[in-house]
Amino acid sequence: MAQIYDYLVVGAGPAGMAAAIEASHAGLKVLVLDQAAAAGGQIYRNVSHASATQRQVLGPDYGLGKPLLKAFMAAPCDYQPLAQVWNIEPNAQGFTVAALIDGRSVSFVASDLLIANGAMERPMAVAGWEKPGVMTAGAGQILLKASALLPKQVVLAGSGPLLLLLAHQYRAAGVTITALLDTTPRSNYWRAMPWLIAGLSMPKQLVKGVWLSLVQRIRVPYFSNVTGINIVGDAQVEAVRFMVAGKEYEVSTQLVLLHQGIIAQTQMAQTLACKQEWSDTKQCWQTQVAEAGQTSVPGVQVAGDAGAIGGAQLAQLEGRLAAMARVKQGAIHPSWAQKWVYRALSWRIRQLHWARGLVDRLYQPAPWVSSPTGATLVCRCEQISAAEISDIAKAGCAGVNQLKAFSRAGMGPCQGRQCGLNLGYLVAQAQARPMAQVEPLSARPPLSPINLGQLAQVTDG
Structure with missing residues (x-):
């Protein structure tokens, strides 16, 4: 029979690692399942093995994940990498989580769950996005972080901080950026203006964002207020056509990286019937959560970008707060220090969500993209x-x-x-x-592909 964990965390990004550290040091029996080969999530992917050249290209923020990763690897919790979760369902003890590990399905039982599996890139369905030679900006960054693979030449198209960051990283690595096609509508700048005061509460991030935007406009062929992107070619990408102020342009290229911001991955929470809500500001569905990530389903929490997009710092704080809330369930009399830390974390999380309002409004997708x-x-x-x-x-x-x-x-x-x-x-x-x-598309198991042989040979973890 499978052992029962007190706390099962899905995802080993900033939120999942922080939660596991907090909960395991508090005495809970914790299991972390992650689909990647190493902990860190997308933001800190391969941070422990990146070369000096990679770290220099990726910038100082990338290295901020090393202390968190070190603390996680030293924490007294069970950690299973390369575990692809394909089903989650309630049972008498709490929840059963099934994952593919080394080609076989293994089931784990836990009394409580934290879903911290992060975000995904917003699908950008432009004409020709299915052609060979089209990828997402996130995929390009994964290749850079995990394998130090770089294109010789690329066109970047879309909107959002990641697109600007990748352009900066590519330039630092010597990649030729043939064009950067910014689809951010001019009206977004006016809409975001009242939220500038929120951005000023995080001056370092604000200055970095402004600097990245200005540098790309100066250093690469930059087109703003782009509409009507059409990726053309037969066997593969040959060019990108687009409109600016009613005038059509065409840029020759064999590789296009698209990006239109990121959205929460809600499929796991939906499988458990956690309530979903539409965010007009973020233009995506999100799992409805209360303080400390508690969902509408008792025993299920969501933290980090799996709940609402906020970045690595916010995700780390949310993961820690979620774990503290779980620990409090078994604490008869929390100490005054624990109460103070909990309240301080709650306040900081609310402040960071408020500050995120500037980015959310500035980089809302253009209506034509949707x-x-x-x-x-x-x-x-x-x-x-x-x-x-x-x-x-x-x-x-x-x-x-x-x-x-x-x-x-x-x-x-x-x-x-x-x-x-x-x-x-x-x-x-x-x-x-x-x-x-308009209800979101339903999510049903299996959450990832599984064959009949694997399904027939489920074992207990």
Whole structure:
């Protein structure tokens, strides 16, 4: 029979590591499952093994993860890397979590869960995004961090801090950036202006953001207020066409990296029936959480970017606070010092969420990005176009889940991760409904691909 853990953490990024450190040192029996080969998450990927050249290219913020990683590896918790969680369900003891490890399915039991599996890049469904030679900016950064792989030449397109950071890192590594196509609407700058005071509460990050933006405008061919991106080519990418102020441009390239911000990964929380809510500010679905990441399901918490996008510092604090809240469940009389630290962390987390308001408003996706049209593929797995989705929506389907049954959109290997949000946008636009009234695409196990042989040979961890 499987041993029962007090606290099972999914994800070993900043939130998951901080939670595991706090909970295990407080005496809880903790297990951390992470799909990567080494802890750190995307932000601190490969930080313990990066070469001096990699660290120099990636910048000083990358190295901030080393003390956290060192503390995590020394913590008295169980840690299982290369564990792909494919199912989570409640049981009499709490929850059963099934994960693929070394090609076999292993089940673990825990009384409480923390979901800290981070975020994913917002799918940017522009014409031609399915062609060979198109990747996301996050994928480009993964190759840089994990394997020191760099392209010779690239076009970067989209919006958001990561796009600017990657442009800076690529330039430092000697990559030729043929063009940077910034899709941020000019109206966003005016919309974000009242939130400048929030940004000023974090002066270091604000100065860094302004500097990155100004440097790219000076050092690389930079196009602002870009619309109508169309990636062209037959067997592979050959060029990118786009519009600026009504004028069409074309840039030759064999590689395009797209980025339109990041959104929370909610599939695990949805599987457990945790309530979801639409954020107009962040333009994505989020798991509804109370203080310390408690969801609508008792015993399930969410922390870090898996809840609401906020970055590494905020994720680390949220992970620690979530673990402290779990520890408090068994503490009859918490000390005054524990109460003070808890309140201080809660205050700092609220302040950082408020400060994030500037970034959220400045880099909201342009309306055209959320409105794919015509033959543009929305569901790449099933090859379903925007026109097909819009026609079904206009015929009166009830929402994205009925649309899924009619069209197979969202039924492919990615299980709707790459199309679910855009399916919702198209339904909302076709039926003149706000996104908050269009339910998110349902998530069901398996959360990742698993074959019948693995399913038939589940063992206890």
